[in-house]
Amino acid sequence: METVQSGISLVTALQCPVCGKIYDMHVQQTYATCCQQPLFAQYTPHLDKQLLSGRTPSLWRYRELLPVLDARNIVSLGEGWTPLLPLTAVSRRTGVSVSLKDESRNPTGSFKARGISVAVSKAKELGIKHCIMPSAGNAGGALSAYCARAGIRATVIMPELTPKTLQEECRMYGATLILVPGLLDACGLLARQLAEQTGGFDMSTLKEPYRLEGKKTMGYEIAEQRNWKLPDVIIYPTGGGTGLIGMWKAFREMQQLGWIEGPLPRMVIVQTENCAPMIQLFKLGKIAEEFRAIRTRAFGLAVPNPFAKDMMQEVLQQSDGTALTVTEEELEAGMEEIATAEGLLLCPEGSATYMGLKKLIEKAWVHPGEEILLFNTGSWFKYC
Ligand SMILES: Cc1ncc(COP(=O)(O)O)c(C=O)c1O
Structure with a gap:
């Protein structure tokens, strides 16, 4: 040791x-x-x-x-401290003050680098030699990169319809890539079996404690970059919920540290109509037994049965937040609108937060003059 x-x-x-x-x-x-x-x-x-x-x-x-x-x-590729950009054209058009945390600037092109940097560092500290992970795409690339840097073996299990760029990324970093039919739940099942058979460590979302710690740093950064004053509303594209739960944990920790005062942001979950278990849970109080998801362009949000659903529900309740869906067509429209209005290419998940905001303004859930934070969680280039 x-x-x-x-x-x-x-x-x-x-x-x-x-x-x-x-x-x-x-x-x-x-x-x-x-x-x-x-x-x-x-x-x-x-x-x-x-x-x-x-x-x-x-x-x-x-x-x-x-x-x-x-x-x-510490296994680091320079993750975190991503820019918080004001969306000036959007703010002018909508009458609310909108900014975007651009997580596409992270190593491996997504916010997954945060959780994986911390989890792989801790795995190294604990002497783990083989990490196994089910991934919709972005987390797999990050795990492959950080394991390569740490000298740890990586096995990634992805849905077979994951874009080729993301598959190739894992192979380039020397990871073993396994493709399976279906969505992330099928990958999760195989990851568990493989971990039992090989003695490798299963790094599934929120089934190990440290990816959450990495993701919570988004909450710390938002506070520090805004001079310790949090926005009124945070709109987050939610799959497994690590970022949502992580930011909420960070806010609570900062309250205890005495770093922030005043009300916490209202947290908003955005999912796509093709896979929206959290919206069912929020609106109906449970996810239907026969819940079925369809493939979505925002593949990071395709988590049909999130392990931490109760905890996400609690964040919505405690923050007086809400949950809503956007369609596949709206994802496309949002990407085009932000690219032409702001000079920023959003991934489909990032676009979901913008289209979610438009709906919340229409419903008067967001009020004139409020400060809203959107997330672009990954790079558009990975979806080509
Ligand atoms: C680009 C992108 N956005 C959002 C998410 C959902 O993240 P979380 O697990 O924090 O809900 C993912 C997860 O794969 C993703 O890849």
Whole structure:
């Protein structure tokens, strides 16, 4: 075992967020099997935010609030600290103040780099030699890249209809790629079986605790880049929900640290009509037994049965948020509108947040003068 340097991370425990049961953070954990929920890393809530000034422009600037104990285990390609861009033409047209967190600037072209950088760093620290992951596309590319850099073996399982660029990306980084018919749930099943057979570690969304920690840094960045004042509304393109739950965790942590004050943003889940289990849950109180998803261009949102659905529902309730869908045609229209109006190419998931905003304005759920944050979670170029 490598020597552990002290003072880098303020992590104290891994805990079930429902019943509070503590799990040993010095061995690899999956999820809170006691309550069938994701595990939450807990931190000592004492850190002066002035320490951040002048630090590296990557998510590792928040290293005390991340779980890696020894800095030598950090596997980084320069992820995080993505720009927060005002959408001036959209703001003028809509009368609300709209900005966009452009996550396409991350290594491997998507926000998946955040969660995977932290999870692979922690896997390295815990001596894991083989990571296995089901992926709709972007996470698989990120896992392949970070495992290549860490010297860890990677196996990625993707739906066979995933765009060729994303498949090729995994192969280029030297990962083993397995294609299966169907959507992400079919890939998840195979990942579990493979992990049992090979002893590899299953990195499925929220079934290991540290991708969430990486994604939560979006919440820290939004606060820091806005001078510690959060927007009124955040519209997030939601699949497995790591980003939504992660940002909410970050906001709660920052409240405890005394870094932010005042009301938290109203959180909005956007999905596509072809796969909208969270909208069913939000509107009807449950996801129908016979729920079936259809393929969508926004493949990152095609998660028919998200493991953390209850926790996402809780975020909507606690934040006074909402959930809504957009159509495949609206995704296309949104990409064109933002490209011509703002000079930005959005991925279909990013476009969903913009089209979601238009619907919320129509419904008067968003009010004139409010500050709205949209997300572009990936690069348009990966979808060609
Ligand atoms: C581009 C893109 N946006 C959004 C999502 C959904 O992310 P989350 O798991 O945080 O809900 C994904 C997940 O694959 C994605 O690739």
